[in-house]
Amino acid sequence: MSIVFLNGEYLPIEEAKVSVLDRGFLFGDGVYEVIPCYGGHLFRMPQHFVRLQRSLDAIRLHSPLSNDDIAEALMTLVNKNPQHGDNQALYLQITRGPDQNGRNHGFPETINPTFYAHTKALPPYNYEEARRGKSAITLPDIRRKDCYIKAISLLPNILLHQQAHDAGSEEAILLRDGYVTEATTSNVFIVKDEHIYTPPASPYILGGITRDLVIELANNYQIPLSEQPIDETMLRTADHLWITSCSRHIHPIVQLDNKQVGNGTAGILWETMIKLFDDYIATERSDQDE
Ligand SMILES: Cc1ncc(COP(=O)(O)O)c(C=O)c1O
Numbered sequence: 001m002s003i004v005f006l007n008g009e010y011l012p013i014e015e016a017k018v019s020v021l022d023r024g025f026l027f028g029d030g031v032y033e034v035i036p037c038y039g040g041h042l043f044r045m046p047q048h049f050v051r052l053q054r055s056l057d058a059i060r061l062h063s064p065l066s067n068d069d070i071a072e073a074l075m076t077l078v079n080k081n082p083q084h085g086d087n088q089a090l091y092l093q094i095t096r097g098p099d100q101n102g103r104n105h106g107f108p109e110t111i112n113p114t115f116y117a118h119t120k121a122l123p124p125y126n127y128e129e130a131r132r133g134k135s136a137i138t139l140p141d142i143r144r145k146d147c148y149i150k151a152i153s154l155l156p157n158i159l160l161h162q163q164a165h166d167a168g169s170e171e172a173i174l175l176r177d178g179y180v181t182e183a184t185t186s187n188v189f190i191v192k193d194e195h196i197y198t199p200p201a202s203p204y205i206l207g208g209i210t211r212d213l214v215i216e217l218a219n220n221y222q223i224p225l226s227e228q229p230i231d232e233t234m235l236r237t238a239d240h241l242w243i244t245s246c247s248r249h250i251h252p253i254v255q256l257d258n259k260q261v262g263n264g265t266a267g268i269l270w271e272t273m274i275k276l277f278d279d280y281i282a283t284e285r286s287d288q289d290e
Helices: 023-027 045-058 067-080 127-132 155-166 209-220 232-236 268-289
Strands: 003-006 009-012 030-038 087-095 114-121 134-140 171-176 179-183 187-192 195-198 225-227 240-245 249-256
Touching (some): 023 087, 030 045, 045 067, 045 209, 127 249, 127 268, 171 232, 171 240, 187 232, 195 209, 240 268
Parallel strands (some): 134 171
Antiparallel strands (some): 003 114, 087 114, 171 179, 179 187, 187 195, 187 240, 240 249
């Protein structure tokens, strides 16, 4: 049975209850994070805290827990859920909490944010499967203009993701005004002539922890990478296409809108980057052990 964390308590999931007046339930008024834990070590936790704070500031909400308390709660959850194995994906969300006066758009006068977290197994990265690549479709980015907030109100993402799924694809690559923003649950990179490109940070994309690490690794190892707008022509003539997220790491997309991407392979730069990515995880783990 899974143990979850709700407002300071560790509870069996069946016993964790939230008020129907919670603004997360009524308005989607809250933010979240997803943090991998590899062998008992939280992945890029300082970076996750920076993004969480950015999201909280954007919706004018204070976390009821300090960062140290959050890290401790997450590690306790990992230890209380050994059935999920060595590698886990932790989910946390903070909502503006219940408003005892009912459903009102304005913020309640007394705010008791709801802090909830759970964990699940993170399956090991499957290199062979990743190397074979997946398919994606393009769709118009119908989301709001504040996609940098990791908000729990994900209706457009869910609808777009389902559309991709219904088309037999892994992801939808989103286009806004003719330019790639990101995908519904991941960031986007292309490779052209051994050079990596990704759309620049902007309010239109979520600052992915994986995206930032790919950029950092490319810079550290002198692999050419530019953060620059990617128009539809660049996307459709790319040699390689990747999506990135904490659960997928760097995943090649070899078919876009039913057409092969480049020569249809993951590509040598993917082999290089995924190795650097893996080495980074191993080093971060051993650094934390010291
Ligand atoms: C819309 C969106 N973009 C990008 C990402 C990738 O972020 P990260 O690398 O932190 O998992 C996610 C992950 O959930 C996402 O939902």
